[in-house]
Amino acid sequence: MISEVEKKDFYQALIHKDPCYEGIFYVGVRSTGIFCRPTCSARKPKVENCEFFKTAEEALLASYRPCLRCRPLSHPNLVSPLVQLLVNAVEKEPEKHWREADFDQLAVDASTARRHFKKRFGMTFVQYARARRMGLAFQKIRSGDLVINAQLDCGYESSSGFRDAFSKIMGAPPTKKNAQLTLVRAHWFDTKIGPMLAIGDEKAIHLLEFSGRRGLESEIKELRHKLHSAIVPGITEPIQLLAREIQLYFEGTLREFTTPLYMSGTPFQQEVWKGLQSIPYGETRSYKEQACSLQKPLAHRAVANANGRNKIAIIIPCHRVVRSNGDLGGYGGGINRKQWLIDHEKNNILEER
């Protein structure tokens, strides 16, 4: 969610290595796959190769690796050896599913580590490791193998990490033996409020989520197991249609989607999701109203849970459900995005009047 004006401002700050911008933004460099702090001493990238982020987590999820020179994951004046130790451990095995218990093996006290990490980057070590792992898996979907090979040429040693991170989350691509299996494809596209991941086959869409969505990794794994299929980077017809429709939605010119969807869930979940699709563009409902319209006035908690299990963001508009007191309630893609989507739709309706 970085405006064009901010981008220009950030780029000037980057060129001038302005220390006032420390902690305000991070810059990902597309040609190298590395992200830096504003004051990095490395040669400055061309503006068209820059991607700006407000948090380190977003940069990691967008597949960038922390720069070895400016160490964007350490405080500029106080490089915590503990934090560095943990970051290095993750870089050695980025595909690993790091857990709290791993601290013991690194001879690090878990609660100290959590405090240090949280204080510096606003995320825990386990969150950091997850963002890095997911980022590596997304990288293949984002840019294909070319960029990965380029990075390996730049001297990153963990080549197996790059491959493993992808297949651990997306499944190993089929061998020749079972190549006749239908493949499920994953595609990545950017929106005004952050990148989205789409998963679909030749018939319909299975998943559409913001890349930083809570629980995305388990959603993908669940989907993979249900479909008995690996997920490989690529585009199918429904994904192509989806990308076009999402673009028009963000431009404010599309309200009703025609992209075919698979809504796989329990009968109750399916009912809830169909109900969501009947909330008109630009309007909101409370969880209670939603439950009432399903003739289940007492089930608003169960309804809220089913909303949370929705795997097709925006098109199944769970963002249109808020608390009855006006609070936004939860949103897997983050509360700021929910607010943005609600405002976006309301503004478009107003403009029309």
Ligand SMILES: [Zn+2]
């Ligand atoms: Zn740097």
